Amino acid sequence: MIAQSWQTGNFLADETPSQGKPDSSTRLLRVITNIEFTKDMPKGQVLAYLIRTPTDSSAANLYETLTGQTIDLNGLNKASVDSAHQPKHIISLKTEPRQSAFLSLQKWEGVVLEVLSDSFLTRLVDLTRTGSDEEAALPLDEVSEEDRPLIRPGAIFYWNIGYHTSYSGQRTRTSIIRFRRLPTWTREEIEAARREAERLGKSIGWK
Amino acid sequence: MSTQHPEIQGINVVWLGDFNPKIFQPAWFAAVGLIRKQEAEEANIEIIHPEVVSFALEWLILQVTRERFFVSTSQEPYYEVVRDLVLGTFSLLQHTPIHKMGINMDMHFHMGSEDAWHAFGHRLAPKDLWQSVLENPGMRSLTMEGGRPDGGKGYLRVKVEPSERVHPGVYVNINDHYEVADPKSVVGNDEIRTLFERSWSESLQRSRRIAYALLEKQ
Numbered sequence: 100m101i102a103q104s105w106q107t108g109n110f111l112a113d114e115t116p117s118q119g120k121p122d123s124s125t126r127l128l129r130v131i132t133n134i135e136f137t138k139d140m141p142k143g144q145v146l147a148y149l150i151r152t153p154t155d156s157s158a159a160n161l162y163e164t165l166t167g168q169t170i171d172l173n174g175l176n177k178a179s180v181d182s183a184h185q186p187k188h189i190i191s192l193k194t195e196p197r198q199s200a201f202l203s204l205q206k207w208e209g210v211v212l213e214v215l216s217d218s219f220l221t222r223l224v225d226l227t228r229t230g231s232d233e234e235a236a237l238p239l240d241e242v243s244e245e246d247r248p249l250i251r252p253g254a255i256f257y258w259n260i261g262y263h264t265s266y267s268g269q270r271t272r273t274s275i276i277r278f279r280r281l282p283t284w285t286r287e288e289i290e291a292a293r294r295e296a297e298r299l300g301k302s303i304g305w306k
Numbered sequence: 307m308s309t310q311h312p313e314i315q316g317i318n319v320v321w322l323g324d325f326n327p328k329i330f331q332p333a334w335f336a337a338v339g340l341i342r343k344q345e346a347e348e349a350n351i352e353i354i355h356p357e358v359v360s361f362a363l364e365w366l367i368l369q370v371t372r373e374r375f376f377v378s379t380s381q382e383p384y385y386e387v388v389r390d391l392v393l394g395t396f397s398l399l400q401h402t403p404i405h406k407m408g409i410n411m412d413m414h415f416h417m418g419s420e421d422a423w424h425a426f427g428h429r430l431a432p433k434d435l436w437q438s439v440l441e442n443p444g445m446r447s448l449t450m451e452g453g454r455p456d457g458g459k460g461y462l463r464v465k466v467e468p469s470e471r472v473h474p475g476v477y478v479n480i481n482d483h484y485e486v487a488d489p490k491s492v493v494g495n496d497e498i499r500t501l502f503e504r505s506w507s508e509s510l511q512r513s514r515r516i517a518y519a520l521l522e523k524q
Contacts (some may be wrong), residue, residue, distance in 0.1 A: 201313055257383060
C-alpha cells in the first residue's frame with residue numbers, strides 16, 4: 100500500500116468526511132479518507148497488522164481462523180515480539196499498542212439521583228458481591244472534565260477502586276469513575292420515536 | 307490452591323460479518339459520543355485503510371477488517387465500557403450484517419509454588435501415557451470444548467497453558483462463541499446485538515466460574 104495525498108475531514112463539524120478538500124483547520128480530530136488508497140491490500144499484509152507474534156501457521160490458515168473463529172489471534176498469553184530477535188537491518192515503523200493493567204478490588208454501577216453544586220447524589224449497586232443498594236454523594240471533582248456534562252439525573256456510571264499497574268510495573272491504588280456513553284440521537288430519530296410512541300399509545304387506547 | 311484474583315486479566319469481543327473498516331476511526335467514535343474527544347485525539351493509530359483499521363486507546367485495542375470486528379481491554383474498570391461501546395457502535399450501524407460473536411476472557415493466575423504449578427498440569431494432562439514416549443513430558447496447551455449451556459448455536463472453548471507472564475502461573479482463556487440461528491437470513495445485527503446484551507454478564511461470570519472451578523480442584 101502506498102499512502103498518498105491524504106485527505107482529511109473534520110467529522111465533528113459536518114459529520115461527513117470531506118472527499119475533496121484538504122482540511123487546513125487546526126482542530127485535531129480528523130477522519131482519514133485517503134481517496135488514493137489501493138483497494139486491495141494483500142491478505143498477508145492485513146494479517147501483519149493483526150498478528151503481533153511470530154507463528155508457524157500459513158497466511159491461508161490464519162486467514163481462515165480470522166474469518167471463521169471468534170478467538171483473539173494474539174491472546175493475552177503471548178509476550179510481545181522481542182526486538183532483539185528481529186533482523187538488525189529492518190527498521191519497523193509499526194507501533195505496538197500497549198495497555199497497562201487494572202485489577203478491581205471494588206466495583207459499582209451507579210445511577211445519578213441529583214446533581215448539587217459541588218457533588219452528586221447516587222444510588223450504587225455493588226458489582227463485586229451481592230448486597231443491598233447504597234446511596235452516596237460523590238464530589239464532582241472525582242469525575243473527568245469531559246464526562247461532567249454527562250452528570251444528570253438518571254445517568255449511569257461505573258466506579259472502580261483497585262490496583263493500576265503501569266507498563267513499567269509500577270502499581271498504584273486508583274479510583275476510576277466512567278460515565279456510560281451512548282450514541283447521540285439525531286432530532287429526526289427522537290421525532291420518529293415520539294411518533295411511534297404516540298401511534299402505539301393510540302392503538303392501545305392510552306390517553 | 308485457593309481461589310484468588312487473577313494477576314492479569316482481560317476480555318475481548320469478536321464479531322464476524324461484513325464490515326466497512328474505515329468507518330471505525332477514533333474521530334468517528336468521538337463524533338457520535340462513544341468515546342471522549344481527548345481520547346480520540348490521543349489515540350495510537352496504527353493503520354486506517356479500507357481493508358484494515360487498527361488503533362489503541364489507553365484502555366482499548368480495536369481492529370477491524372472486512373470480515374471481523376475485534377475490541378479488547380486488559381483493564382477491569384472498562385469491561386462495561388467496552389460492552390457499551392460495542393452496543394452503541396452497532397446500534398448506529400444496525401444494518402451491518404453479523405453472524406458470529408465471541409465474548410472471550412483471559413486470566414493469568416499465580417500458582418503459589420512450582421510444585422502446585424506442576425501438580426495442576428499433571429492433573430489436567432496425566433503423564434502416564436506420555437512417560438513411555440517422551441522424555442520429561444509437560445503440558446504446553448490444552449483445549450476443551452463443550453456445547454452452549456444455554457442450548458444456543460455455538461460452543462465454549464477453554465484453553466489452559468503455562469502462563470508466559472506470571473511464573474509459576476497458569477493462563478486460562480475462554481472463548482464463548484455464539485452464532486445466529488440462520489446465517490443465510492441475516493440482514494443486520496439485531497439478533498447478535500440482542501444476544502450480546504442478554505449474554506454479557508452471564509458470559510463473564512461463567513468464564514470466571516470455569517477458571518475458578520479448575521483451579522479450586524487442586
